[in-house]
Amino acid sequence: MLPLPVLEQAAAEMTNYRGSGMSVMEMSHRSQVYIDIFDETKANLKRILKIPDTHEICFMQGGATLQFSAVPMNLIGKTGKADYAVTGNFSELAMKEAQKYGEVNIACSSSDKKHTYIPSQGDIKLSQDASYFYYCANNTIYGTEWKYTPDTGSIPLVSDMSSNMLSVPVDVSKFALIFAGVQKNMAPAGMAVVIIDKSIAGNEHPLTPKLMSYQLMIDSDSMHNTPPCYTIYILGLVLKWLETQGGVEGMEKIKSAKAKIIYDILDDSKVFIGSAEPGSRSDMNVTFRTHSEELDAKFVKEALAAGFDNLKGHRVTGGMRASIYNAMPFEGVQALADFMRKFELENK
Amino acid sequence: MLPLPVLEQAAAEMTNYRGSGMSVMEMSHRSQVYIDIFDETKANLKRILKIPDTHEICFMQGGATLQFSAVPMNLIGKTGKADYAVTGNFSELAMKEAQKYGEVNIACSSSDKKHTYIPSQGDIKLSQDASYFYYCANNTIYGTEWKYTPDTGSIPLVSDMSSNMLSVPVDVSKFALIFAGVQKNMAPAGMAVVIIDKSIAGNEHPLTPKLMSYQLMIDSDSMHNTPPCYTIYILGLVLKWLETQGGVEGMEKIKSAKAKIIYDILDDSKVFIGSAEPGSRSDMNVTFRTHSEELDAKFVKEALAAGFDNLKGHRVTGGMRASIYNAMPFEGVQALADFMRKFELENK
Numbered sequence: 001m002l003p004l005p006v007l008e009q010a011a012a013e014m015t016n017y018r019g020s021g022m023s024v025m026e027m028s029h030r031s032q033v034y035i036d037i038f039d040e041t042k043a044n045l046k047r048i049l050k051i052p053d054t055h056e057i058c059f060m061q062g063g064a065t066l067q068f069s070a071v072p073m074n075l076i077g078k079t080g081k082a083d084y085a086v087t088g089n090f091s092e093l094a095m096k097e098a099q100k101y102g103e104v105n106i107a108c109s110s111s112d113k114k115h116t117y118i119p120s121q122g123d124i125k126l127s128q129d130a131s132y133f134y135y136c137a138n139n140t141i142y143g144t145e146w147k148y149t150p151d152t153g154s155i156p157l158v159s160d161m162s163s164n165m166l167s168v169p170v171d172v173s174k175f176a177l178i179f180a181g182v183q184k185n186m187a188p189a190g191m192a193v194v195i196i197d198k199s200i201a202g203n204e205h206p207l208t209p210k211l212m213s214y215q216l217m218i219d220s221d222s223m224h225n226t227p228p229c230y231t232i233y234i235l236g237l238v239l240k241w242l243e244t245q246g247g248v249e250g251m252e253k254i255k256s257a258k259a260k261i262i263y264d265i266l267d268d269s270k271v272f273i274g275s276a277e278p279g280s281r282s283d284m285n286v287t288f289r290t291h292s293e294e295l296d297a298k299f300v301k302e303a304l305a306a307g308f309d310n311l312k313g314h315r316v317t318g319g320m321r322a323s324i325y326n327a328m329p330f331e332g333v334q335a336l337a338d339f340m341r342k343f344e345l346e347n348k
Numbered sequence: 349m350l351p352l353p354v355l356e357q358a359a360a361e362m363t364n365y366r367g368s369g370m371s372v373m374e375m376s377h378r379s380q381v382y383i384d385i386f387d388e389t390k391a392n393l394k395r396i397l398k399i400p401d402t403h404e405i406c407f408m409q410g411g412a413t414l415q416f417s418a419v420p421m422n423l424i425g426k427t428g429k430a431d432y433a434v435t436g437n438f439s440e441l442a443m444k445e446a447q448k449y450g451e452v453n454i455a456c457s458s459s460d461k462k463h464t465y466i467p468s469q470g471d472i473k474l475s476q477d478a479s480y481f482y483y484c485a486n487n488t489i490y491g492t493e494w495k496y497t498p499d500t501g502s503i504p505l506v507s508d509m510s511s512n513m514l515s516v517p518v519d520v521s522k523f524a525l526i527f528a529g530v531q532k533n534m535a536p537a538g539m540a541v542v543i544i545d546k547s548i549a550g551n552e553h554p555l556t557p558k559l560m561s562y563q564l565m566i567d568s569d570s571m572h573n574t575p576p577c578y579t580i581y582i583l584g585l586v587l588k589w590l591e592t593q594g595g596v597e598g599m600e601k602i603k604s605a606k607a608k609i610i611y612d613i614l615d616d617s618k619v620f621i622g623s624a625e626p627g628s629r630s631d632m633n634v635t636f637r638t639h640s641e642e643l644d645a646k647f648v649k650e651a652l653a654a655g656f657d658n659l660k661g662h663r664v665t666g667g668m669r670a671s672i673y674n675a676m677p678f679e680g681v682q683a684l685a686d687f688m689r690k691f692e693l694e695n696k
Contacts, residue, residue, distance in 0.1 A: 001374050002371060002373055002374055004363065007362050007363045007371050007373070008362075008363060010362055011359045011360075011362035011363060012359075014355050014356075014358055014359035014362065015352065015355045015356060015359060023350060023355050025350055025355070025536040025582070026349050026350055028658060029537070031657075031658075061409040061410040061411065061414065061538055062409040062410055062414070062559055063409065063559075063573050063574055064573070065558065065559045065572065065573035066409065066410070066557060066559045066560075068557075068558070069557030069558060069559065069560075070557070073555075073557070097557070097558055100554065100555055101555065181573075181574070183574055188373040188576075188577065188578040189377070189574040189575065189576055189577050189578070190409055190538050190539070190574075190575070190576030190577075190578070190579060191538070205555070206448065207421075207448055207449065207553070207555050209414060209416075209417030209418070209421070209445070209557070209560065210413065210416070210417060210445055211410055211411075211413045211414045211417065212414075212417075212557065224413065225410075225411050225412070225413035225529075226411060226529070226531055226537040226538075227537065227538070228536075228537055228538030228576070228579075229536065229537050229538075230536040230537070230538070230578075230579075231538060231576075231578075234373070309379075310376060310379075
């Protein structure tokens, strides 16, 4: 979902961006009118996330999935080893991709309980010589979210924040690298935002495709080739909208309040059961089920008829999942809550 | 440039795509409403370019630049060698990238005459055991275009058609692989269309990033991860517009007639000199200069004041360049021609 004011502005500016006579889709990425959009978007993201000068923002194509490869290709060579936390589908895919480029240690995993929880700090077994420690901050399929930033001492911290970026403040200085596919909270699909400590770049594997070199992206200010200009423009509009909501600090309050509406129903319910353990619950993706697959299917079907799309859980988990990203309004969450209460009354 | 009717339709459908209640930017790539857009776009491209069933269309992120890496990573392993035609900046970049992955033979080059011409068939020195022969069909910086399809016998043919795709019919069956960054004639920047003979995929280097594997893209129908959904939607709108112009056959007539207007001026002029040799002239990018850099600068400055953007040549060539992609209307070319005639009268 994208905020309606963002879509309305994009529509209004589609054929003629602010008197330029051009659509943003048509602008040369080297033109001043576009560079102004690009620079403002970067500056706003830097301000909103309080990104320190030690770090650079890169806009890279290929979404989070290409970052699963870019991270080890650029970073694992330092020692040849990396530590991964496996807490769901996407961290497992990232871990498997990293195995192509070096030795991978699974520092912790939640697979013993079907990824229904986030390991605690004490569960993490670090290698002494890992090039980095990797974790996925929010697991969309399982509905779990890291509520703390792992302490990895001198081992650089890398995090996939694709599904909770911009929903919560982050102390960027603790991270060597943060990346996020943009399509959850930021912009249309087709790009990843990469926030990288500049000192960690420059040691990529010699076979790294040029466009995947973090050093090249830093040196070229993400303009080695034509960047996804229009996606960056939409991100800029989303950031301006975000500031009207109080920035990430405001968004954190809103998203916690939205998630609490659904979690309160789960905690009081005799029909619905929350899938994730309470201390590990995601505020972006609420996963739940009923006592039977038949009743799950009935819920999904009736919800769809009532206008609630995409409530079916991922095929690997079954059950249900309510994704309540930044652009989901309070009213939408409240309407879902009302529907769940009504379903409970009718099916208890 | 994008056709105005495409931008107008995109604006009209921005907040609510055909009664779906959603923007295309917000649709899940697995939803039926989006899959219909995706399938229709692929089907239209297949029909317009008469793509045979032996070939698959893939939508890949990273533009042409990531294909410079993907081509050798996927294809050079067969024999460890590849032949490259170097006829400009982008083919040279592609050639240098390929050197990371195997042995590269420069089968022909136009660097002896500053890339002002396209080598003839007789100039091409093929290796006996090349995995493929690679050429860039249109050289945007130098304003040259291959007017023939090289005959490489049993050596698979690979072409970068980023800047003339959809401007001319292509016998796809002759090619093992065609790719095109979409931002010239097809859609906003951030994607490459790859048309691949399915039989050539599946032998990628073991370190190939997962998202760059042609076999995976074929097997997943470009949906291994979330594709750049909105870019594909715009491509779909462009293809529908293209069919109203008579498809690639109609576009070929239009683009030749548009280019001829400018080339006729160059041939008659005592002030302007065409940069490319007549038999190698591009219909997409017309490069020219005057007898002095001062007069070049004067032309660019006065043209800009008259509303003609982007006429300055690339920094490696100097001079001027008029890019007349598919979406440039006849009237725009005619206006430029009038301006050039006026400038000639004032400066001869």
